[in-house]
Amino acid sequence: xxxxxxxxxxxxxxxxxxxxxxxxxxxxxxxxxxxxxxxxxxxxxxxxxxxxxxxxxxxxxxxxxxxxxxxxxxxxxxxxxxxxxxxxxxxxxxxxxxxxxxxxxxxxxxxxxxxxxxxxxxxxxxxxxxxxxxxxxxxxxxxxxxxxxxxxxxxxxxxxxxxxxxxxxxxxxxxxxxxxxxxxxxxxxxxxxxxxxxxxxxxxxxxxxxxxxxxxxxxxxxxxxxxxxxxxxxxxxxxxxxxxxxxxxxxxxxxxxxxxxxxxxxxxxxxxxxxxxxxxxxxxxxxxxxxxxxxxxxxxxxxxxxxxxxxxxxxxxxxxxxxxxxxxxxxxxxxxxxxxxxxxxxxxxxxxxxxxxxxxxxxxxxxxxxxxxxxxxxxxxxxxxxxxxxxxxxxxxxxxxxxxxxxxxxxxxxxxxxxxxxxxxxxxxxxxxxxxxxxxxxxxx
Amino acid sequence: xxxxxxxxxxxxxxxxxxxxxxxxxxxxxxxxxxxxxxxxxxxxxxxxxxxxxxxxxxxxxxxxxxxxxxxxxxxxxxxxxxxxxxxxxxxxxxxxxxxxxxxxxxxxxxxxxxxxxxxxxxxxxxxxxxxxxxxxxxxxxxxxxxxxxxxxxxxxxxxxxxxxxxxxxxxxxxxxxxxxxxxx
Numbered sequence: 001x002x003x004x005x006x007x008x009x010x011x012x013x014x015x016x017x018x019x020x021x022x023x024x025x026x027x028x029x030x031x032x033x034x035x036x037x038x039x040x041x042x043x044x045x046x047x048x049x050x051x052x053x054x055x056x057x058x059x060x061x062x063x064x065x066x067x068x069x070x071x072x073x074x075x076x077x078x079x080x081x082x083x084x085x086x087x088x089x090x091x092x093x094x095x096x097x098x099x100x101x102x103x104x105x106x107x108x109x110x111x112x113x114x115x116x117x118x119x120x121x122x123x124x125x126x127x128x129x130x131x132x133x134x135x136x137x138x139x140x141x142x143x144x145x146x147x148x149x150x151x152x153x154x155x156x157x158x159x160x161x162x163x164x165x166x167x168x169x170x171x172x173x174x175x176x177x178x179x180x181x182x183x184x185x186x187x188x189x190x191x192x193x194x195x196x197x198x199x200x201x202x203x204x205x206x207x208x209x210x211x212x213x214x215x216x217x218x219x220x221x222x223x224x225x226x227x228x229x230x231x232x233x234x235x236x237x238x239x240x241x242x243x244x245x246x247x248x249x250x251x252x253x254x255x256x257x258x259x260x261x262x263x264x265x266x267x268x269x270x271x272x273x274x275x276x277x278x279x280x281x282x283x284x285x286x287x288x289x290x291x292x293x294x295x296x297x298x299x300x301x302x303x304x305x306x307x308x309x310x311x312x313x314x315x316x317x318x319x320x321x322x323x324x325x326x327x328x329x330x331x332x333x334x335x336x337x338x339x340x341x342x343x344x345x346x347x348x349x350x351x352x353x354x355x356x357x358x359x360x361x362x363x364x365x366x367x368x369x370x371x372x373x374x375x376x377x378x379x380x381x382x383x384x385x386x387x388x389x390x391x392x393x394x395x396x397x398x399x400x401x402x403x404x405x406x407x408x409x410x411x412x413x414x415x416x417x418x419x420x421x422x423x424x425x426x427x428x429x430x431x432x433x434x435x436x437x438x439x440x441x442x443x444x445x
Numbered sequence: 446x447x448x449x450x451x452x453x454x455x456x457x458x459x460x461x462x463x464x465x466x467x468x469x470x471x472x473x474x475x476x477x478x479x480x481x482x483x484x485x486x487x488x489x490x491x492x493x494x495x496x497x498x499x500x501x502x503x504x505x506x507x508x509x510x511x512x513x514x515x516x517x518x519x520x521x522x523x524x525x526x527x528x529x530x531x532x533x534x535x536x537x538x539x540x541x542x543x544x545x546x547x548x549x550x551x552x553x554x555x556x557x558x559x560x561x562x563x564x565x566x567x568x569x570x571x572x573x574x575x576x577x578x579x580x581x582x583x584x585x586x587x588x589x590x591x592x593x594x595x596x597x598x599x600x601x602x603x604x605x606x607x608x609x610x611x612x613x614x615x616x617x618x619x620x621x622x623x624x625x626x627x628x629x
Contacts, residue, residue, distance in 0.1 A: 133600040134589060146610055153617055188628035195624045202620040209613055
């Protein structure tokens with residue numbers, strides 16, 4: 001094993017060997033917030049949805065906004081890992097594992113929110129037993145469960161070889177539970193030609209399959225709005241708009257997680273400025289795409305000014321939601337775009353700041369999609385109003401803390417960088433004349 | 446003069462007594478409405494979602510049909526614990542034979558109690574009757590119709606796509622198991 005490989009293994013596996021006090025403190029704090037969120041949910045279970053701010057006019061609020069947000073950031077894994085793997089972009093290798101973590105965890109957390117929003121969780125059984133094929137909510141269930149299964153498989157496949165490394169390097173000194181855990185999950189990986197061939201085929205299938213599934217998932221999520229004849233939601237471009245927004249917030253999430261884990265686990269040698277720059281460029285491209293879709297969403301109905309659309313556009317641009325809307329435009333699009341455009345801000349710190357602003361603003365954007373459209377009166381009555389309660393805010397914060405907590409736990413159990421892929425990419429870079437192996441998914445030699 | 450005075454007095458007394466007796470007669474007549482008897486009839490069983498013909502027959506105590514009386518039909522329902530009452534189904538006006546008819550399509554698949562009520566009026570006393578109506582069958586009452594029927598386009602495409610995706614998942618899982626088996 002050469003020095004690079006030895007250093008790589010030591011750096012990536014060290015966090016799995018020991019745990020510092022800072023990590024414990026952070027996890028404890030996250031656990032506390034998640035626990036408080038869980039307590040708030042038990043209050044809702046006990047007292048009913050009356051403890052939330054949702055009523056008959058505004059029936060979707062923070063929970064559905066959060067659902068859309070988390071499903072959105074789950075697109076991180078698919079974009080970075082699958083698309084860049086299929087296109088054989090070598091720079092992605094240190095980033096793919098984190099991206100795949102984010103996908104699985106974000107999907108798992110996000111998928112809880114429709115059930116939380118339902119009030120009575122037992123009613124989910126009714127959806128399964130009596131759901132209708134024509135319902136976008138049934139499509140949602142099918143799409144999200146299919147995507148979650150595919151993402152879990154897609155996370156596991158490239159991890160097999162790294163789990164074998166963990167088994168061989170950590171196993172002898174680890175406790176029996178950990179040793180057996182790695183032994184079991186590594187599936188007896190020895191790197192035989194047959195094993196490599198099977199894994200290569202499996203990863204190839206999943207890399208290609210997961211891309212259209214990911215696109216369909218957020219398109220279907222958009223359909224729960226777009227299939228309703230409600231001003232603001234009744235739009236033909238919602239599918240593309242949501243997918244673009246999902247990729248946008250997904251890239252921002254990867255940048256943030258990358259920055260945190262890079263600092264926490266000393267991964268500076270592997271997560272370099274180049275990775276932040278490339279993801280920053282992608283994020284910058286999506287600033288323009290999202291700005292374009294926002295322009296469409298207001299120009300087209302604004303030109304016609306149907307009654308309901310007129311009320312909504314006024315509410316967003318100059319009414320009760322105007323401060324939030326303009327904050328989203330400025331801090332979510334204009335400022336991140338400028339940060340990425342200007343050379344003196346286009347560095348790791350600047351890109352991370354831009355990513356944080358993007359993520360906060362994209363959450364606000366989801367809220368602005370979900371709530372204001374419900375204020376448009378469907379019958380002759382005053383527009384409804386919505387003020388989230390402490391229960392909703394606590395559940396949402398608890399879920400976010402839960403998301404970070406699970407990522408933190410994953411980072412302590414599984415290597416956060418794909419060791420074998422980075423090694424392979426390094427070998428390719430050092431031997432450019434050598435014939436490169438077939439790698440739809442960076443298969444082995 | 447004296448005779449005239451006595452005659453006027455007698456006349457006044459006669460009118461007063463007559464008024465009193467007449468009023469008493471009217472009062473007596475109003476205080477005793479005629480009793481009625483209501484019966485309700487329906488088919489032996491109704492079909493879920495299909496209209497059933499409910500017939501009420503209103504007769505007085507002498508057996509004569511009561512015409513132009515409003516008969517209301519109800520069914521007892523209950524919702525959450527403690528909340529319930531008579532749900533009004535419809536109402537009919539009795540014809541010359543004392544028959545009031547409504548059509549009611551049950552949307553429950555259990556035995557339904559039908560209560561018919563005549564609330565009475567100035568002439569007739571109130572009465573009510575009830576019966577049990579068994580309901581057969583169970584099917585989806587509302588079926589959405591496709592706005593446009595496109596040949597070969599339907600829910601089976603969704604089933605086919607999902608089957609393909611999950612089939613590929615199982616293929617991948619099979620490959621993963623082969624990785625485990627190919628360790629030597």
